[in-house]
Amino acid sequence: MKLPKIKFKIWHGFLLLALLFIIPPLIITLAQRWEVSDSDPDRGAMTVKQDVFGDSAGKIVYLEQNWKPEQSLWFYTTTQGSNLLPYDFFLVLEQADKPVLFRSDENINSYRYLPQKKTSSNPDALPVGFVKDNYLGKDYMGFTCAACHTAQVNFKGTGMRIDGGPASADMQGFLNGLTAAMTAVRDKPDVQQRFVNAVMKLGAYSSEADVIADIKTYTLRLTSYNIINRSAVDYGYARLDAFGRIYNRTLEHLLNRQQLKEVLENVLSEEEVKAALEGIGQDISSADRDKIIERVATTEKNIAKLRRELFIKGDAPVSYPFLWDIAQHDYVQWNGLGGNGGLGPLGRNTGEVIGVFGSLDWHEGKRFSLTSLLAGQGWTKKVVEYDSSVNTQNLRRIENQLTELQSPKWPEEILGKLDQTRIKSGKVLFAKYCVSCHAEIDSRSPQRRVVANMMQLEKIGTDPTMANNSVDYLGYSGILRNQYVGAGVGDVLLDKKAPIAALLTKATLGVVTTPDADKGFIRRWSEWLHNIIQALFGNEIHDSNKHGDYKPDTTMTPYSSLQAYKGRSLNGIWATGPYLHNGSVPTLYDLLLPSICPTDPQDAECRPTIFKVGSRELDAEKVGMKSSGYEGYNFDTRLHGNSNCGHDYGTLTPRGPGELPKPTCVHEADTKLPKESSDLPKLTKQQRLDLLEYLKSL
Structure with a gap:
């Protein structure tokens, strides 16, 4: 009589699992199909009357790339979890030297981002790739993939918008200009009052004191970010040391109190170190990080000292890669850093969001562990929690849409x-x-595959800085110390300092496999399961060996294959x-x-x-x-x-x-x-x- 009862319980267990982990993803998928689509025939494109470089584009056209207008606009406006600045701040912020909106079309165009008109999916007429994101109940302005991967090519008065093309953007100049504008708000009473009044009218803030506090916080964050990533050579237009910035944001958020204390002791006096860490626990939260920066950043010289001790040089700018055929590649990035099989695309895109100001709340925590209990170490074991604003659900969907994108043909007309x-x-x-x-x-075949041909630096002879940086630099492992990361030729044990490629690999995998803390329990876990299953079993690219003439990885040099550059198809x-x-x-x-x-x-x-x-x-x-x-x-x-x-x-x-x-x-x-x-x-x-x-x- 007991056996049927056990079967009954097992049946109910499977039913419960279905309700929790199968049905919700189906509902999510159906809901996504019913999203309100923006099918503006012009795809929101607009021109400016006076171009800073004298370019002329009286009309904008789109070339055939296998995307409909609604697909382009979805790509432009789908958030990935980037949180650069409070959203209302960006809407009303003025330029540093004149009372004209920083986001004016002419100013945005001067940094070579693409102005857009108001459409149903973009009610505030943000530029291509600028988007409203929400994390933990607060609205932010952030970037999408489209900001750096949408191009415009002009010819005799006609502007051709190229989806997935390399942007002409000057992100370094943009961030410097944004910082100067925020500094003016912080330091000029009349500008600050006008700014506070404008922000309060939008209704997101409950008090002027909260606005002023955030002015101080975000001006400091921008200032320290620019100093940390300062390069002896300006990047200019159409390129960015994206990897250098991704690595530096990763290193910043891996630090624990002990390692930070050791580093501070190398550059500051005993009294300054004590003041910097007062009230800071072992886990360093985003709020703690702001406090530390405020206490240490008494002079630019102090920040520069920390930069030399904690971070790598952001001195290897590269062109923004074009995205057509990206989902069909075996390996991506200029030096073949990213394998495209399995969870590879999610990891690659997660790294990108880390670089463009995703909120990262990484910390050490404790979880129930049967292993720890059986070993006599208590009910819990120490783990690293990778809570963040990174929207892996949308990253997966963006990657899926890119499978349909095709390269633009030379428009003879x-x-x-x-x-x-x-x-x-x-x-x-x-x-x-x-x-x-x-x-x-x-290039028009849905079954196309692209094999990246890697060529070692000595043979290709092009500038080695980017490839060498990815291999030569080490960073403090912080909360990841003593963990292992797979490197293809065996596991790498992360010492006090470890290769930055290993640290980034471990951190992105942690984010990808962490459910979204900003969502309810059932939705969080059902989306997580859905994304992992889709990424693993829906990805037609499998892990494979690299092709080409490159130095192979070994147990002694597990990242030597990165000292190479990729040849790809030229469509x-x-x-x-x-x-x-x-x-x-x-x-x-x-x-x-x-x-x-x-x-x-x-x-x-x-x-x-x-x-x-x-x-x-x-x-x-x-x-x-x-x-x-x-x-x-x-x-x-x-x-x-x-x-x-x-x-x-x-x-x-x-x-x-x-x-x-x-x-x-x-x-x-x-x-x-x-x-x-x-x-x-x-x-x-x-x-x-x-x-x-x-x-x-x-």
Whole structure:
């Protein structure tokens, strides 16, 4: 008589699991399908009357990329958990030097973000990729993927919006300008009163004292962030040291009290250390972090000292990668850091949100543990809690939508007809010079796959700063100390200081596998289960070995394969200048030239040493953005991290038998690399133009 009773209980147990973990995800999926969609035919696009660089775009068009208007607008306005500034602050904030809104279309456009008009999904007319987020009951302005991965290319009065294209944005300049505006609010009584009055009218704050307190907090956060990530070389437009900033935010939020105390003792007096840590417990919350920064940041010199001790140099800016085919890759990022199988896409996108101001409430906690109890250590064991604002539900959905995005075709009705004879000749040259690293794919096929071809630094010869930084730097492990992280060739034990790649891997995995603390219990756990199942079983890309000529990881050097750069398919490459991973070559034509001019005056073409960046106007002949004739940012390839060396296939005369390798560059950034010229024959000017015509057609 007992057996049926047991079966009855088991049946009810399965029913309960279904109610909790299967039905809610189905409801969530159905609810998402019924979301209010914004199908504005213009996709919210608008132009400005006066462009800071003199660009002209009287009308905006969208090229065919397999996205409908509602898909573009959803991509622009779907939050991922980025919390840069209180939302009402951003709505009313004025520019530092004049009483004009900081978010005015002209000012936003000057930083090369894309202004938008008001639509149903964007009622406050925020720029592309700027969005309202809510975390723990408070509204914030933050970024979406679209801020850095939506492009506009102009040609003779027509602006072409490119979904998934690399933005021309100057995020470094934007954040400096935002900080200056907030500093003016903090320090100028008349500006502050006008700001407080405007914020109070919007109704999110209950008192002026709360507004003033947040003015102080967020001005300090922005100021310290800019100092921590200060680079000796300005990034300029169309690039950012995203990894450096992601790493630094990770290092900042891993610190525990003991390690912070040890670091502070290296740079401050005993009295200053005591004052900085007064009332701070072992776990350092976001509020504690604000207190510590306020107490330590009495001078910029003190913050700079902490930067040198705690953080890495953010001196390796790279171009924003284009996103079409990203979901079909085996490995992503310029140096192949991110595997795209399994949970890889969620981890990659989580790292991105960490970098763009996700709220991170990481701390050490205790949980019930049967193992700990049986070992005689009590009911609980110490664990790391990874609570954050990161919206893994939306990150997964964004990645899913990107599977449908296709590269833009050269629009002949706007940019002119392509020469089919030259294309045929160029295709032969592409097969000889390019295809071994840049595979040709059917960009319209839903079954396409993209194999990243990795090339070690010594062979490719391009600026090594970004790749080297990802391997060479160590950071304090803090709350992760003594934990293990898989590295493909075995587990890495995290010591007091550990490789930053290992720390980021461990932290992102922790966030991905943590249910959203900002949601109710049932929704939190059902969404978590749904996301994990979808990510693991819905991802058609599986973990696989890297391809190419790179230094393999070993147990002694578990991250050496990251000292390489990726060659990917080049479909849509015409819309993605400037070129090379660090944006150091303005056009594709220049990329087919040597980095140093030959001595022969009859063939004196070479890559420009200094050129302008900032214009969106396309040079349709050389294929790249206009790089002279206006007041823009001077890109100087002689500076650290800016080298335009390497990738010299077809640009040099091959060396003869027994000749030594010919140096192709003497720029500061890569003097440590042995230079080896390509054995491919040097391209003639006609061949360069033919190859360029074929690249336009991809």
